[in-house]
Amino acid sequence: MSFFGNKRLIIVLVGLVLLITVMGYTSRERTSLTWPEMFVKDLFSVVQGIFYRPAQAFSDFIHDVQDAYNVYEENRALKASLDQYAQTAAELTMLRAENERLRDMLQAKSNLNKFQLRYAEVVARSSDHWNDVMTIDKGLKAGIKKDMAVITSKGLIGRIQSVSNFSSTVELLTNIERSNHISATILTEQTVNGKTTYLPVNGVVEEYDPQQQLLIMRKIPLGQKIGEKQQVITSGLGGVMPWGLPIGRVVRAQPDVLGLTQTVYIQPNADFSQISEVFVVERMVTVTPSGDLVPSQQAEVSGQPPATADSQPAANPAPAAGSGGGH
Known part of the structure; x- marks a missing residue:
């Protein structure tokens, strides 16, 4: 029993020594890899290449769809803003025209205050x-x-x-x-x-x-x-x-x-x-x-009817010089 226990301990110690030796050997600067390292590296490269390309293509597709959706949302927002701007511009033009007409009417009423x-x-x-x-x-x-x-x-x-x-x-x-x-x-x-x-x-x-x-x-x-x-x-x-x-x-x-x-x-x-x-x-x-x-x-x-154009005209009061909207 003691032999088997010592044997397992010896095996563990030998394994640690070998592991440390391999780690020390592989961690130093080398100009080339060992054949097991190259085999494992090449194997993982092939496997990664098989799965990486489809995954990258799918990721690019999802990204393009997201970009297209973002562009659609921005375009819809811009169209809504443009429609609102056109409506606001039309309302502003109408208000300006109405304001101008009302100003003219007010000025005319002021000029014709004798009527x-x-x-x-x-x-x-x-x-x-x-x-x-x-x-x-x-x-x-x-x-x-x-x-x-x-x-x-x-x-x-x-x-x-x-x-x-x-x-x-x-x-x-x-x-x-x-x-x-x-x-x-x-x-x-x-x-x-x-x-x-x-x-x-x-x-x-x-x-x-x-x-x-x-x-x-x-x-x-x-x-x-x-x-x-x-x-x-x-x-x-x-x-x-x-x-x-x-x-x-x-x-x-x-x-x-x-x-x-x-x-x-x-x-x-x-x-x-x-x-x-x-x-x-x-x-x-x-x-x-x-x-x-x-x-x-x-x-x-x-009961006196007003004179018409064919009635006897009477001289109206002489207007003052320049009155009646003269030059």
């Missing part, structure tokens, strides 16, 4: 009669009456053609006919004794040229000197339109066919294609057939 103005919005406009009529959201309940002048922040656009309780139809200047001519005044600029003054030249706006998009004013005395860019306003002589509403500016003047009077072509101030808000103007002073100037309310109470 009673009623604000209204355009609610309908027929594509078949785009340049003829439109509908606004104010009617009899808001004090709107037939033949009241209708303006935008830029100038006159037409008159009230018909009225219901809660809406009204506006006839535009582009649909001028014989029954709705407009008495107008050209503020001619003249220099007298070194001072610039504006002398009124009266006439009648009778027609609209759709090709040139110009209003045509006739019955201007031939001797009157009419220059380009001179301002045209309502004269108030017809008894319907109040005095001083801006219409446009002179483009050119030429003798008529008979050579007795002049025909003046006018560029309207207002853009008839883009109208969304308007002012309805109440005439504060009415010209009676007798030639007297009375407040509109008094004329209605007394």
